[in-house]
Amino acid sequence: MQVFIATIAGQEAILREDESFHCTRVLRKKAGDKIVVINGRGFMSQAILTHLHDKKCVAVLDGSPLAGHHRHYFIHLCIAPTKHADRTEWMLEKCIELGLDAISFFTSGNSERVHLKHERMVKIAESAVKQSLQSTVPSISELVKFGDLLRLDGYDEKYIAHCNGGDKVDLKSLPFTDKRTIILIGPEGDFTPEEIPAAKAAGFKSLSLGENRLRTETAGLMVCAAAALR
Amino acid sequence: MQVFIATIAGQEAILREDESFHCTRVLRKKAGDKIVVINGRGFMSQAILTHLHDKKCVAVLDGSPLAGHHRHYFIHLCIAPTKHADRTEWMLEKCIELGLDAISFFTSGNSERVHLKHERMVKIAESAVKQSLQSTVPSISELVKFGDLLRLDGYDEKYIAHCNGGDKVDLKSLPFTDKRTIILIGPEGDFTPEEIPAAKAAGFKSLSLGENRLRTETAGLMVCAAAALR
Incomplete structure (x- = not known):
């Protein structure tokens, strides 16, 4: 097909x-x-x-429209592009196959990559949508600043995944279903010590992705898989 | 570290x-x-x-051994290498980061790739284990034939993920916890019409990975994510 x-x-x-x-x-x-x-x-x-x-x-x-797969959740992934662009591109393809509604790429204090080929990202996204027989192309932002993400609103559930200590919500326990969820994932060097409290002040809760140390792009995948599997 | x-x-x-x-x-x-x-x-x-x-x-x-992350499940993924080797290599890295105990690469009727650089796969696996702070390197088989997989025993749960119709168990409903689970994922062209009944006769149940059409390597990822998120 x-x-x-x-x-x-x-x-x-x-x-x-x-x-x-x-x-x-x-x-x-x-x-x-x-x-x-x-x-x-x-x-x-x-x-x-x-x-x-x-x-x-x-x-x-030819006939009536096909019933596209309707997702029962809305997931907005905000992720810092990895140092090597191919890791980000592979992740984008996989996240879309698994199910993703919006993705924002951002730079933060520890970002090693501060450029993004937006047009290329859109091409990869469109190709993954077609490959996986979906009908909606996710929204893909231009590269934004970390601070811009904190001003986004309209979400039921807001999380920041980081490697620092403290109380965290377990990814396994997120509801996803019927919720609009936004999740922030930092660059290779994680968020800076100033960024985490800034996100908390903006209503983001700390999120744990489990015991294994995950690469940035694997963290993105894990979040999309968790939503798809709920 | x-x-x-x-x-x-x-x-x-x-x-x-x-x-x-x-x-x-x-x-x-x-x-x-x-x-x-x-x-x-x-x-x-x-x-x-x-x-x-x-x-x-x-x-x-220096001091007592570190408590490595102990998994409460055992997952053996059997997957046909993709036509492009880089997709298989990327998947292997990601599956290990998410959590994987054994992986078997196999050829079946529709396989386009019938060679595997086993030594390179082991290197990728070791690197992913170290990166994700785990202590056990999964077992990685040489390339085997589909029929060999059907003779493996010692599993509590046995599944074959395919795109044909019929009754299927939903990935979301698999128990994983305290179980030894083996899952077969076919090549780009899926399993042949003969392979699916052969697997069923050997006790494998049909498995659905959801509504999106997933690439081979994404199916592998999804299975490991499902186990890690149970």
């Missing part, structure tokens, strides 16, 4: 330019071939290709 | 040759430096370096 991102207008799906190129030049699809189209915002349908052009393919929707 | 693999003899830890090289030439440790030693089979202790040589470093154990 091959999935393409398209604009839906009535019964017609117009594949995005890059998707049209992929459809015609790489996959060499023909008129009459069945595909699946998504709009990236929750719509998914089977469709039949009617018009092929490497900049604009058109397909006609 | 830097961790090294060593042979323990009484109160002395003799670092393995490659670890000795890393200790002296890369990390440039000196006599008197504190390190952590593991034997890869559950023993962990702080130690003080006394003798440095790039082929043989010696350290003296």
Whole structure:
């Protein structure tokens, strides 16, 4: 089942330019071939290709929309990009496969990486959404500052995962279901001693991810897996 | 906290040759430096370096053994190597960080990759164990055949994760705790129509990993995360 991102207008799906190129030049699809189209915002349908052009393919929707997988939780992961970009990219792909609604990349006091190829992240995200047969592309922020995250609101559950001591909520005990949850994960050197109390003052609770020392990107994966498995 | 693999003899830890090289030439440790030693089979202790040589470093154990993280489950993951080796390697690292006791790589009817660099896998595993502050290196098999897995015994729970229809047990409902669990995950093209009934005849139950279509390596991660989060 091959999935393409398209604009839906009535019964017609117009594949995005890059998707049209992929459809015609790489996959060499023909008129009459069945595909699946998504709009990236929750719509998914089977469709039949009617018009092929490497900049604009058109397909006609075939029957009623497919029931995309509806998640019973909303998870916003805020994570510092790792020193090596490939670790962040791999994590993004996996988190989306497991289930993720929004991701914010941020820099904090101990960040070693302060640049992010946002466009590349969006490409990876779209590809993972299609691969895993989902219909919604998560929101992916440009690189923001740690302080900006503390001003976000509209969440039921707010956590900061760090390696310092003190009372912590166990990841296993988070409710997730029917909640909007935001979780902050720091860079390789963890959050600074000033950042943790700042987050607490903004209503974030300390979160424990278990006994093993996890790399930044593994911590991100673990959080998405925990939500998906609740 | 830097961790090294060593042979323990009484109160002395003799670092393995490659670890000795890393200790002296890369990390440039000196006599008197504190390190952590593991034997890869559950023993962990702080130690003080006394003798440095790039082929043989010696350290003296410092106090009582550290209480390594004891898992309350045993998970044996059997997985077909992915077409691209880097995906398998990344998965191995992540599964070990999350918690894994044994991994078997196998070939089956739809396998695209039929070679495995076993020595490289062991290196990745050891590195992940040290990174995540664990003391036991999981058992890693050479590449075996699918049929060999069906003859393994000594498990309380046996599952095969596949994309075919039929009744399935949900990953979320697996007990894990105090159980020896073995889970089979197929290659990119899934198991063949003959392999699934063969596994069932050998006592494996069908397992569902959820609604999203997961890549092989993501399925492996999901299983280890589920065990760690139980």
